[in-house]
Amino acid sequence: MRPARALIDLQALRHNYQLARDVSGARALAVVKADGYGHGAVRCAQALAEQADGFAVACIEEALQLRDAGIGAPILLLEGFFEADELPLIEQHGLWCVVHSLWQLEAIERSTVTTPLQVWLKLDSGMHRVGLHPADYQEAYRRLLASGKVAKIVLMSHFARADELDCPRSAEQLAVFEQARQGLAAEVSLRNSPAVLGWPELFPQQRPSDWVRPGIMLYGATPFEQAQATAARLQPVMTLESKIIAVRDLPAGEPVGYGARFVSERPTRVGVVAMGYADGYPRHAPTGTPVAVDGQLTRLIGRVSMDMLTVDLSDLPGAGLGSRVEFWGKQVLASDVAARAETIPYQLFCNLRRVRMHYLGG
Template sequence: MRPARALIDLDALRHNYRLARELGSARALAVVKADAYGHGAVRCAEALAEEADGFAVACIEEALELRAAGIRAPILLLEGFFEADELALIAEHQLWCVVHSAWQLEAIERTPLARPLNVWLKLDSGMHRVGLHPEEYRAAHARLLASGKVDRIVLMSHFARADELDCPRTAEQLAAFRAATAGLGGEVSLRNSPALLGWPEVPSDWVRPGIMLYGATPFEQAQIQAARLRPVMTLESQIIAVRELPAGEPVGYGARFVSARPTRVGVVAMGYADGYPRHAPSGTPVAVGGVRTALIGRVSMDMLTVDLTDLPQAGLGSRVELWGAQVPASEVAAAAGTIPYQLFCNLKRVPRHYSGPA
């Protein structure tokens, strides 16, 4: 079979979750939206089921997949609901629900429910994506209480630039949150992965680790707590062909790489149809047989090429790590002008193999 595959280390996943709880000194919702950032939502949730305080997903489809797999822990819908008809299912499956818009509040007020909801009321503290404006937040909170249809309200917001450790925007958003929620009481949820790792002064009764669960740093620079993360995914394949080229020869589509010296080229069974970024340039790091080298030439649909000139021991069948412990996904992402979130979420066609007890 084609050797391209993604190895998922469930012990590393558990390690990263425990780090999130340690850093947060709080309960933690493991964010498993987008199929656990490409790692497999059901298998990741099962691996965390004995210790996670709950899970967070984007939408009800993702939540129902977890419920069908037997996950009984709390599940938060981060985007809330998209139609009022979903409220019956939310109540039936005892899902927790973000409310970020006036129409969602109105839908709750007018919809008969089998049981009261656990609502996470989202404030737009400055990201300006979704969330209630500060001037309408208190009234929304009061209306939810008056509706008789909620049994708990968690006060929440989301940081736009917590991954920039020297940026004042996080402190500004925190100040806006405190002003809008002063005197309301109740639990608070503010810290996502970068806030957990880099902003210990931010209060949070509930934390929401996402990218850090999967062992990737949200920061562009080195950071002391992020260095404690363990990569969960190793994307690997093998050398399937070797070419010996003289100086001056092009490699791949568009002749984006031309050999400056006699060059030994390894062809790897991995391409953009697997989710490897097509726009990754020559020089993007890879590891062959445990030794780091570089991508050369343009990434094709099913194959890419790497420099074996200084790796005489490498050849047909040599293992290639595209990202993992030796080649951090953040390095590949930086070389390709993207972020590790996108690398993981774009993974497709490649079979996943899990290690560590589920």
């Protein structure tokens, strides 16, 4: 059997969720959209079922997958509904729903739901992706309550640049939010992973009844490009690994792989590993991207191909056929691989496919 696999440490997942709650002082929706950021939404939700205040997904298909697996906790649809005919399903399954557009508000007003919904009313405080304009926010709040179709409203927005620790944009967005919600007595949800980890000073009076939405931090990856003390307490959840399936000893001056992107400058011992871009490893990761072979750090060399890649074994005489290779995990951080590949850990995790998933600590 092909040795490429991802090990998912569910105890690390639970640790990271608790860290989000501890440092925020608020309730936390565990964000498990995009199949749990590639970690397996159902298994991650099951691992957090006794601990989490609720879950958040992108769409109703993801929510129903969790309900079908027996997850009874609150589930928030972060993009709300895409068609008005989803409202009966939202009502039937007791889902919470973001409202970010006036057409969604109007659809709720026209709906025939008999069980009042829980709505999270989203403000566009400056990200300019989705969310109501500040001038429409209070009127939308009043219309929802007056409709008789809504039992409770949580006020929310989303930060665009909270992962930039020296950027004033988060404080500016918070000021827009506070102005727009003035006089509205409701629970609040503003903080995503970077805001939970990196901006505690913006929320000195966070209420325990409010909500945070940890996403990438649940899976143990930092959202920041630089070191950050609280992010350093995260535990990586996924370890992507495979094994060496062939070894080549090359003299100086020999090319390796497609396009001769690497040419040996000295006698080089090359390990061929069963891992490639069809598994989700980034094709554009350059020579020098860190890997660990049998627990010792070395580097990727040459171009990543569909099913295989090559690593430098020149300084690892004990490594050979069958040696374990870690691509990211507890020794090689996903954030370091992402930086070399000019991407982000989110994409590394979400692009994972074909590899076998093994769950530990469940």
